[in-house]
Amino acid sequence: MKYSEEIQKLLPLGYIYLVILGILKESIFYYQLGINILKYSTIMDILLSPIAEFTSNPITLLFIISLFVFHYNLPKIFLKYRNNRTLQKIFELKSEEKLSEDEIKNYYIFASFKMFAVILLSFFIGTGVAGGYSTIHRIRENKIDYNYTLNYNSGESKQIYLISTNSIYYFYVEKGDKSIQIAPIGSIKNIKKGLKVGILAK
Missing domain, CATH: 2.30.30 (SH3 type barrels.)
Structure with missing residues (x-):
């Protein structure tokens, strides 16, 4: 099976994962403000929440695009430098001695997406916690602009x-x-x- 076909199979699951992360981020953010955001959201709000987060500002959008491009090409990098012990140690890759060629490719694709998923999880939780804390702190200290x-x-x-x-x-x-x-x-x-x-x- 081609590499692009493997990626296409993971895309629907990837978007479901993004929606879950969007719900998690919004819930964490609004919980600090004393609001249960799910009571005030429609299905469309929930489905579009990850897209809204990615396009919130140009730096975030550029970061996400760069992250996606890097991890899309990461399995190819793993294959190219498969005998590099330093690379295997940095990314904590397991030994591939007993794996077939197709199993090695699938393993590298899975490893790449797993790292991508962990980074996205950290990003969404981090922005939710930091955004909520910053907002409520600035409101309490009256450091907000009524613009x-x-x-x-x-x-x-x-x-x-x-x-x-x-x-x-x-x-x-x-x-x-x-x-x-x-x-x-x-x-x-x-x-x-x-x-x-x-x-x-x-």
Whole structure:
């Protein structure tokens, strides 16, 4: 079986794994804010959560693409330098003396994806923990920028710090109030954002 065919077989399982990681990251992030995010999410929010995370800023997207390209080619590197003891020690590869050629290829593909999966798990958990902690700390210390104006259908306006949003809710903190508020998107006329220039500007 061709190498590309082996990769194609793993893609559906890979996306399911990404969705699980997306749920885990969002749950960890919002748990620190006292919110059970699954109660406020649709199936589409859950399915798109890993894509939303990857495209959250250009640096994250570049990191994920680079990571994928590297691990896609890693089995070929393993095969090319299969007798390199240093490489085997670094990546903790087992001996292949009793394996057939096809079994060796499959083993290297599995080893590469296993490392990729562990790195992604660390990335999602790390961003969930760090993001949630940073957000709640900045809210408590009043170190947030109220650079959004939320205009309700009723005509009421609020100056807010926008924590996040999904397909049906806005999660925000109103200026002068440290409590986290949740507003249905249907009740909002529009939202205005102050101009902030920079590659990481949100």
